[in-house]
Amino acid sequence: MKWGMVIDLKRCVGCYGCQLSCKAEHGTPRGIFFARVLKQEEGQYPTVSQTFLPVLCNHCEDPPCVEACPTGASFIWEDDGTVDIDHDICVGCRTCMLACPYSNRYFNDNEQAYYGDKGQTPFENARTTQHQEGVVMKCNFCRDRRQAGKEPACVANCPTVARHFGDLDDPTSNVSRLIKERAGFVLHPDKGTKPNVYYLPA
Amino acid sequence: MTSARYDRLINDLKSEYRPQREWAEGRGAFLIYGHFLVGVAAGGWLLSRYYGSFDGLVLSYVLACSGGLAHLVNLARPERVLNMMQRYKTSWVSRGFWGLTFFLIGGVLYLLSRNELGAPLGVESLLSGIGDILAVIGSLTMMGYMGFVYTASKGIPFWNSTLHPVLYIAYAIRGGIAALVLMLALRGHELAGDGGLLELWIGVTAVVIVLWALEIQGAISSGDETAKRSINDLLAGRLAIYFYGGTLVIGLVVPLILTTGTIAPLSANILAVIGLASIIGDFFMKYSSIKAGVYLPVRLPHLHR
Numbered sequence: 001m002k003w004g005m006v007i008d009l010k011r012c013v014g015c016y017g018c019q020l021s022c023k024a025e026h027g028t029p030r031g032i033f034f035a036r037v038l039k040q041e042e043g044q045y046p047t048v049s050q051t052f053l054p055v056l057c058n059h060c061e062d063p064p065c066v067e068a069c070p071t072g073a074s075f076i077w078e079d080d081g082t083v084d085i086d087h088d089i090c091v092g093c094r095t096c097m098l099a100c101p102y103s104n105r106y107f108n109d110n111e112q113a114y115y116g117d118k119g120q121t122p123f124e125n126a127r128t129t130q131h132q133e134g135v136v137m138k139c140n141f142c143r144d145r146r147q148a149g150k151e152p153a154c155v156a157n158c159p160t161v162a163r164h165f166g167d168l169d170d171p172t173s174n175v176s177r178l179i180k181e182r183a184g185f186v187l188h189p190d191k192g193t194k195p196n197v198y199y200l201p202a
Numbered sequence: 203m204t205s206a207r208y209d210r211l212i213n214d215l216k217s218e219y220r221p222q223r224e225w226a227e228g229r230g231a232f233l234i235y236g237h238f239l240v241g242v243a244a245g246g247w248l249l250s251r252y253y254g255s256f257d258g259l260v261l262s263y264v265l266a267c268s269g270g271l272a273h274l275v276n277l278a279r280p281e282r283v284l285n286m287m288q289r290y291k292t293s294w295v296s297r298g299f300w301g302l303t304f305f306l307i308g309g310v311l312y313l314l315s316r317n318e319l320g321a322p323l324g325v326e327s328l329l330s331g332i333g334d335i336l337a338v339i340g341s342l343t344m345m346g347y348m349g350f351v352y353t354a355s356k357g358i359p360f361w362n363s364t365l366h367p368v369l370y371i372a373y374a375i376r377g378g379i380a381a382l383v384l385m386l387a388l389r390g391h392e393l394a395g396d397g398g399l400l401e402l403w404i405g406v407t408a409v410v411i412v413l414w415a416l417e418i419q420g421a422i423s424s425g426d427e428t429a430k431r432s433i434n435d436l437l438a439g440r441l442a443i444y445f446y447g448g449t450l451v452i453g454l455v456v457p458l459i460l461t462t463g464t465i466a467p468l469s470a471n472i473l474a475v476i477g478l479a480s481i482i483g484d485f486f487m488k489y490s491s492i493k494a495g496v497y498l499p500v501r502l503p504h505l506h507r
Contacts, residue, residue: 134279185503
């Protein structure tokens, strides 16, 4: 099995629901975004269009981050092909961040309080402090949710159903079908990383 | 994360060309120091061994120790440093760690078998031979691994060049020659001016200039806008002062003029200045080229220029 995601750019309205639900799900500290939404403009006035490009870890089949990691902290789960980080092993050298052509890895060197000297909020106390400092963090396709039989938070909370999640190894899955029928494409195919996050044209 | 750093990160994420700060600022700056020190140490050890300079060997060993410490400071979790031995099959950082380990172990064995220290391990002993081999393997690995680490960084197109390893190896040799010239000149040793060291420095410097020209030409002609942005930062932007002032003027022009002997005869002091200027120039080369790294922007394929 190989988990993959398909993001329909025609349906995305740039509401940032994925970004917020991800932060709520994982309690990620300030400055760390497992999911982001980029705005990209095309054309020149008066013929200008804007495209929203949601990005996250591409869970590549040939991930340069895993190859570059000196400790084995970055690894691929053999059972589902997702790329993950073992925070108990990571030394915080940040090599993987520079190896990733998609800039979807973040370094957590936070003092984990949004309001600084005023200390942690109850939410921070409950959620963000679970994360180790001095390590690199990234999306893991919501492994905990998947193990509980749920979809990743960004998929489940997308109000326009722009995100689809499924098994790319199964030719009958919704993701495989969408990629085939609507000419799904990946970002930076020239980098040879074989991403498992696909986009459908706007 | 302080508010200022958070705001800067958000601005970076919004910008089209996001400068890499991971290996350039704060704790990350120690990686630049580490690569600089380890490069000079590796080149210095090999040349000192060839020229039989005990002082040069000791200096190289001290520099390698300092470089290793700088690498440790760069890590956010230095207490886990031994984990870096795990992935030598794929990771150049891990290979570099092994190289430095070999060098530090082999170097001390080799130094302890030298007559200058009373040869407690014996001059022709097995340990001496093992130390020699380990130190040489370590030196060669240290010279090579840095460039490959940058080449493997697919997120930074300017570094992701096949020339980078060759450039770093050439710079390590040049740094090693300069450190040896500096050390010998300060000790008043005649080898500093004779023995072909200066000629070797000029030859390697010529190679470095050609490699830099190819690197810049390659980045400009690659059609990659991100690599061009890095070159622009280097030659006409935020890093131009370091590149022109440090790498070119201090590192190339000043020592090259001094080697001609037209300004002053090649005394021990002038040789020391040549060595020091060359080393400072090497530092600025690494500083400016590492800081010039810019992340590959994430765009839809049809928006790529």
